Amino acid sequence: xxxxxxxxxxxxxxxxxxxxxxxxxxxxxxxxxxxxxxxxxxxxxxxxxxxxxxxxxxxxxxxxxxxxxxxxxxxxxxxxxxxxxxxxxxxxxxxxxxxxxxxxxxxxxxxxxxxxxxxxxxxxxxxxxxxxxxxxxxxxxxxxxxxxxxxxxxxxxxxxxxxxxxxxxxxxxxxxxxxxxxxxxxxxxxxxxxxxxxxxxxxxxxxxxxxxxxxxxxxxxxxxxxxxxxxxxxxxxxxxxxxxxxxxxxxxxxxxxxxxxxxxxxxxxxxxxxxxxxxxxxxxxxxxxxxxxxxxxxxxxxxxxxxxxx
Numbered sequence: 001x002x003x004x005x006x007x008x009x010x011x012x013x014x015x016x017x018x019x020x021x022x023x024x025x026x027x028x029x030x031x032x033x034x035x036x037x038x039x040x041x042x043x044x045x046x047x048x049x050x051x052x053x054x055x056x057x058x059x060x061x062x063x064x065x066x067x068x069x070x071x072x073x074x075x076x077x078x079x080x081x082x083x084x085x086x087x088x089x090x091x092x093x094x095x096x097x098x099x100x101x102x103x104x105x106x107x108x109x110x111x112x113x114x115x116x117x118x119x120x121x122x123x124x125x126x127x128x129x130x131x132x133x134x135x136x137x138x139x140x141x142x143x144x145x146x147x148x149x150x151x152x153x154x155x156x157x158x159x160x161x162x163x164x165x166x167x168x169x170x171x172x173x174x175x176x177x178x179x180x181x182x183x184x185x186x187x188x189x190x191x192x193x194x195x196x197x198x199x200x201x202x203x204x205x206x207x208x209x210x211x212x213x214x215x216x217x218x219x220x221x222x223x224x225x226x227x228x229x230x231x232x233x234x235x236x237x238x239x240x241x242x243x244x245x246x247x248x249x250x251x252x253x254x255x256x257x258x259x260x261x262x263x264x265x266x267x268x269x270x271x272x273x274x275x276x277x278x279x280x281x282x283x284x285x286x287x288x289x290x291x292x293x294x295x296x297x298x299x300x301x302x303x304x305x306x307x308x309x310x
Contacts, residue, residue: 037162041211044156044206049222051149053229053301054203058142059194062233062294064302098118139188146185150178165210174203193234198233202226217260217309223253225231225304228281232297240288254278258308267307274303 031210057064157175160166177200184193212218227250234243258275261267277300284293 024267037159038211041156041159041163041207044152044159045151045208045211045222046308046310048149048156048204049225050202050305051152051206052197052204053144053225055142055145055149056197056229057301058139058145059190059197060236060294062298062301064298064305066275068250111271114236124298137188137190139185140184142193146182150182153178159208163211165213167206170203170206174200177203194233194236198226198229201229215259215309220253220260221309222306224250224257224278227253228278228297228300231281231285232294235290235293238290239287243285244282247285251278251282261309267309270303270307274300276306277303 002203043274056062059254153174160171161168177196181193181196182199184196195262205226208215208219208222229245230246231243231250234240254275258271261271277296281293281296284296286291
């Protein structure tokens with residue numbers, strides 16, 4: 001009788017241990033999966049941040065890069081030789097001048113020539129505000145960028161739903177704006193496309209707030225950028241009187257970042273520089289000069305792209 005009782009107790013204990021191990025295993029797997037999804041969303045937020053801002057720069061003619069690679073067709077070695085011989089026979093002094101000028105150009109530009117394709121590559125310095133680009137937007141590139149953004153969003157929205165930390169209406173609203181962006185880019189409507197991009201970016205802080213719960217500095221950085229982007233939209237519309245409202249919000253959020261990061265010595269120099277550049281941008285609003293604004297806008301956004309608290 002006693003053996004039967006102990007046998008039953010043993011079976012019960014084994015069953016309890018089995019379920020305990022199973023419970024903790026499932027719980028641990030769930031936590032690990034949730035962590036993995038949040039890490040993935042962090043990367044997706046960063047991608048959305050870069051992509052949307054990059055597209056807005058294309059529309060406004062902003063160049064964050066100091067140099068661009070240019071390509072042009074170069075004459076063949078045989079043609080160059082014939083041309084030089086012709087110049088030598090007609091005007092020796094002119095040939096010497098041309099040779100000297102060519103030497104100077106080779107010192108100024110980094111070039112690579114292919115003897116087979118006769119293509120010459122060089123690094124060309126470019127200004128912050130490309131006034132020619134603002135009038136000749138590369139809509140084909142923007143269409144491709146929009147398609148890539150749309151493709152990435154499909155995966156992103158699944159991850160956002162999985163976390164259950166973001167409101168469903170905010171996810172649907174982003175999808176609706178993505179549809180609007182495709183339409184405006186297809187229509188080659190610059191101002192409306194820029195407005196849609198600013199609307200899209202405004203959801204990044206909302207998503208970050210639900211995911212980066214312990215990274216308030218990063219959330220406020222996204223908020224700051226969102227209001228700065230809104231300022232550029234108003235500049236394009238020449239609504240200078242509405243810009244101070246957006247600028248004040250940007251300054252408030254960025255001041256919060258500075259206050260929260262006083263102990264972070266590695267970020268202090270970058271934050272201090274961005275703070276000064278943000279104030280410089282604010283001072284440019286009173287001038288109501290588009291080119292002056294964008295020069296300071298480019299300086300600020302270029303420095304902010306190196307800030308990361310995630």
